[in-house]
Structure formats: C-alpha cells, structure tokens
Amino acid sequence: MSWELIAVLAAITYGSRIAALVLLPSMPRDIRRVLDRMPPALFAGLAAHSLVIPGVGLVETPVLAATAGAIVVSPLRSLPICLLAGIAAYFVWGMIA
Amino acid sequence: MTNNGPNGPACHPRPDEYEPTPSSAPLGLRGQGGLLVAAAPLAGAIGVFGLIFGAAADVQMDIVLAVGMSAFIFSGTLQFAILGLLASSAGVAAIVLTALALNTRHLVLGAVLRPRVEGSPMRRAFLAWFLLDESFGLAVASGRRATFVLFASGIVFFTAWVLGTLLGALGARLVEVEGLAAALFPVLFVGLTAITVRRRDGVIRALAAAALVLVAGSAVPELHAFVPIIASLAVALPERRGA
Numbered sequence: 001m002s003w004e005l006i007a008v009l010a011a012i013t014y015g016s017r018i019a020a021l022v023l024l025p026s027m028p029r030d031i032r033r034v035l036d037r038m039p040p041a042l043f044a045g046l047a048a049h050s051l052v053i054p055g056v057g058l059v060e061t062p063v064l065a066a067t068a069g070a071i072v073v074s075p076l077r078s079l080p081i082c083l084l085a086g087i088a089a090y091f092v093w094g095m096i097a
Numbered sequence: 098m099t100n101n102g103p104n105g106p107a108c109h110p111r112p113d114e115y116e117p118t119p120s121s122a123p124l125g126l127r128g129q130g131g132l133l134v135a136a137a138p139l140a141g142a143i144g145v146f147g148l149i150f151g152a153a154a155d156v157q158m159d160i161v162l163a164v165g166m167s168a169f170i171f172s173g174t175l176q177f178a179i180l181g182l183l184a185s186s187a188g189v190a191a192i193v194l195t196a197l198a199l200n201t202r203h204l205v206l207g208a209v210l211r212p213r214v215e216g217s218p219m220r221r222a223f224l225a226w227f228l229l230d231e232s233f234g235l236a237v238a239s240g241r242r243a244t245f246v247l248f249a250s251g252i253v254f255f256t257a258w259v260l261g262t263l264l265g266a267l268g269a270r271l272v273e274v275e276g277l278a279a280a281l282f283p284v285l286f287v288g289l290t291a292i293t294v295r296r297r298d299g300v301i302r303a304l305a306a307a308a309l310v311l312v313a314g315s316a317v318p319e320l321h322a323f324v325p326i327i328a329s330l331a332v333a334l335p336e337r338r339g340a
Binding site: 036 | 135137138139165166169183189201203204206211218221228230233276277283285286287291292294295308310314315324329
C-alpha cells in the first residue's frame, strides 16, 4: 500500500460520490419516481448481499440469527431498535447454540 | 402518496416538479436530538468496524497509512476489500477495478438523494464527502431535512471511523465483539430498509430485491458486487397500479 494508491482510490471513491450529487443534471419526473422507489430495495438487496459469500454459500448461523432478529422488529421502523434486536439475537443465539 | 407541503394539501407540485415522498419521520428521527438517537448506535457500529479495520491493517501497513486510508477513502466496504486483496497479493489493477465496482452504488445513492439536497454545486460537492450507506439512509428517511442530516451524521460517522481505525492500529482489541462485526452489516441494512420503506409496495419491492440478490448472487458470483444495484433497479421500475 502506498500514498499514491490511496490517492487514486480516494479520487475514485469521492468521484463516485460527487458524480451524481453534483454533476447529474435535473432528471425527468419519471426517472426520479423510479429512483425514489429504490432505497428500500437497495438496502434490502445489500442486506441479502452481505449474507452470501460468493462461491461458498450463506454466512454463519449467528449472523443469520442477528439478521432475523432485526427483521422481526423491522415493522417498528426504527434503526436503533433494529440494531439492538440484531445484536441481542446474535448473543442469544451464541448462548443457545 | 401524499403531497402535503408546508401550505397544506392544496399545495401540489407541478408535474415537472416532482417532489420526493416526504418521510413519516420514523422513530428516532424527530428533531436534532432524535437524529443523535438514530445516529449514535450507527456511529458506535462504525467505530467498531474502524477498530477492526485498524487492527487488521496493522499487519499490512503502518499506522499512518491505515489512518490515512480511513481519512481519505472513508469507505469501510472498500477498505476491507482492499485488505483482502492485499492479503492475497493482488495487483494494483485488481484493487482499482474493485474500487470502481464497489463505488458504483454511490452513483445510485447520489442520484436518489440529489432532489433532496439543496444548495450550490460547491455545497453539494462538500456534502458528497459524507455520502455513505448509513448517512444516505438517515437522510432519505428524514425527508426534507436531508441536507442537514447528511452533514451532521456524516461528520459523526467520519469521526467514529477514523478514531476507530486509529485505536485499532494502536493495538486496541475488542475480541468479544469482533465476531459481531460480520453480523452488523446485514442488521444495519435491514434497519435502513425499515426506515426508508414507506408503503406496502415498498415492502414487496424490498423483499423481491433481497430474493433476487440471494438467487443471482449465488448463481453468478462474478456479478456479486453489482447484483444489489441491478436488483433494486429491476424491482423499482414497475409502476404501482393507480400511482
């Protein structure tokens, strides 16, 4: 690892952040409606994504238990409660298993 | 969907002035104190990630480089991926390609957030620094206060990430919670799904996206990094009947 590589990676990362937030022109209404529908699907997709190890399969059961704990309380629509429930489920599973 | 603006239900945007759906302010996001309540556990989780990253990076680089990575790249997903690549002696090209692939989701996050973030291009360029999954989720859930939420939560998360990295690189260890770190990612994303979903069709889209990722991610591991974006776009395209 070198400072030059860090600079390149930082430029790529910041460039991707700035591209849409600053450089993107005003979009047609229909496209904005599609984008407005994306966040929950994107986060659910990322949750599922973090449960799969490419070429191996699903992650270990305590991680699945934590995810299930968060899903159970998700109708409450509270991030802190989801985090606490997930952590609690992780440790409860550890005590049971 | 309602379009009740500050002047009440009679204030409708013109068809070409589409307004993102305001949030119903889920628990933990009411007022500035509420923002802290929502951001604090996330900052704690990010701090723990940072600590684990700092400890893991200690094997492959010195403290200054590790903290510099966190300060200048400020992306846990990418930084952990880089550590994995360095451990497997991957070349610069592989690292750069990984960065390009993992960062594509920022394009989607920025595009979604763009109508909600006000101000000059310079101001938005500054705010772009704080565009993370976590700050994005809080900003989208906060509706019209997205600019403030992105800035305030971004500063807190940046501090937690860099400080955690420094402590980890200095030798701090949290052996008992290191196993928990792997569980925090999906839990965090489930929570972010919960606060950004607004209607029943949103729940259906979220479940469909998750199912698509599980199937496609296992079937086509080469596309693993892109699958969440492709899946979320695919399920967001169909218009709700009567919308």
